[in-house]
Amino acid sequence: MAYTQLEPINEGLLSRLSNLLLCRWSCGSCWRWCWECSCCQTSDEEVEILGPFPAQTPSWLVNECNGEKSTDSQVTPNDHTSPPARNNTTSPSHRHSGSDMSRSTFSLVRQFSNLDARRPSSPLMDVKPIEFWAMGPRKEVVQPLRRPQTPQDDYFRKLEPRLYSLDSCGDDVDSLTDDEILMRYQLGMLHFSTQYDLINGHLSVRVIEARDLPLPVTCDGARQDMAHSNPYVKMSLLPDHKNSRQTGVKRKTQNPVFEERFTFELPFLEAQRRTLLLSVVDFDKFSRHCVIGKVALPLSEVDLVKGGHWWKALVPSSQNEVELGELLLSLNYLPSAGRLNVDIIRAKQLLQTDMCQGSDPFVKVQLVTGLKLVKTKKTSCMRGTIDPFYNESFSFRVPQEDLNEVSLVFTVYGHNVKSSNDFVGRIVIGQFSTGPPEMTHWRRLLNSQRTAVEQWHSLRSRAECDRVSPASLEVT
Secondary structure, eight states: OHHHHHHHHHHHHHHHHHHHHHHHHHHSSOOSOTTTOGGGOOOTTTOOOOSOOOSSOOHHHHHHHHHHHHHHHHSOTTOOSOOOOOOSSOOGGGOOOHHHHHHHHHHHHHHHHHHHHHSOOOOOOOOOOOOOOEEOTTSOEEOOOOOOOOOGGGGGGGSOHHHHSTTSTTOOGGGSOHHHHHHHHOOOEEEEEEEEETTTTEEEEEEEEEESOOOOBOTTSOBOOGGGOOEEEEEEEETTTEEEEEOOOOOSOSSOEEEEEEEEEOOHHHHHTOEEEEEEEEOOTTSOOEEEEEEEEEGGGSOTTTOEEEEEEOBOOSOOBOOOOEEEEEEEEETTTTEEEEEEEEEESOOOOSSSSSOOEEEEEEEEETTEEEEEEEOOOOOSOSSOEEEEEEEEEOOGGGGGGEEEEEEEEEOOSSSSOEEEEEEEEETTOSSHHHHHHHHHHHHSTTSOEEEEEEOBOHHHHHHHOHHHHTOO
């Protein structure tokens, strides 16, 4: 019975103490009770609903609110000594409705929020890492080694300004219009169209024409005349240059009209992930073909099914010269029979040597022992293509003791009926290899005899092969 009488007293005392502290924090100028302080009075208009409350009010909040209302009705304002005991039975006049309880709950929550808002923030602390010191052999204090900290200003010195300057070679031309690109580079414009055929499952690219192409440039930087302007367009799908195509060569013109259509067999989803690259190239029969400019069109940015026509300004290409092409070879040596077997499988993206569309390429294989030409063989001629498939095999008799002195010279020519065959590219594999890839292929052959080894090789010019390989000088 005594416990039940003391419980309301304790609740009222805790309620008054909390109200006293809240008033002290909020006002800072009085020690009165919250109901006597004018700054703590809240009217019905000032009540703010701070957010969605739970369905059931917490018990501790309800108890404090009940204690606050109970002490308000029983304690006089001038009594600060001890609160009177509260009866266990509550009269009807002391009962609160649901709206009064909610108003008291919101008022108390607002007091807590004002308390947190006016509470001074904690000062900033400079926390330093713990340093461990040691004693030297002579009982001297040894300071730990500290890494020099880079000043904040030096952070920007690590950046390469040339990579972010407007005059750099890697500037973003996507932000420029076609007129601005044409005025800056003056390389001409290209007219083409694209459309995807959903029924047949292929991408159709139509190369229509080009305008205002610049004249070709000689090795010393001088402009040539109109007679040396022989442009054509080479196209492929990035990023792997899948199924390259190229138009015929238009002679002696800076405004060529091509009107040629090409198809790429690939699924629609794969076509949307690729970029169409069109390069305008100047044809030169006696040297490498020079790239005039290029246009890159991401196919994800256009409506392939509907199709469309575009006039695009040409931008400079980082690849100033067209590559001569690639050759896939397979080598195998049989020591018991003393035979060196050579398989010429295929070539791709060969240099065009004919003014008409495509070329008529073939491959000549020559066996050189030491510095003496021993044997010459060649493949059949593939008509009208720059991606020929040969799949032809040749066998040379090479004794085991002479294998380290052997060189194989592979030369790709374009067949020409009216004159001598046109040189496309060359590589040398063996003792006098023309580069690290060719030397790697030859080492693989020596280390794995009786096993065929395949490898792709990039063709080189005649001058480059003659400069690095004596075997190239011994063949025609």
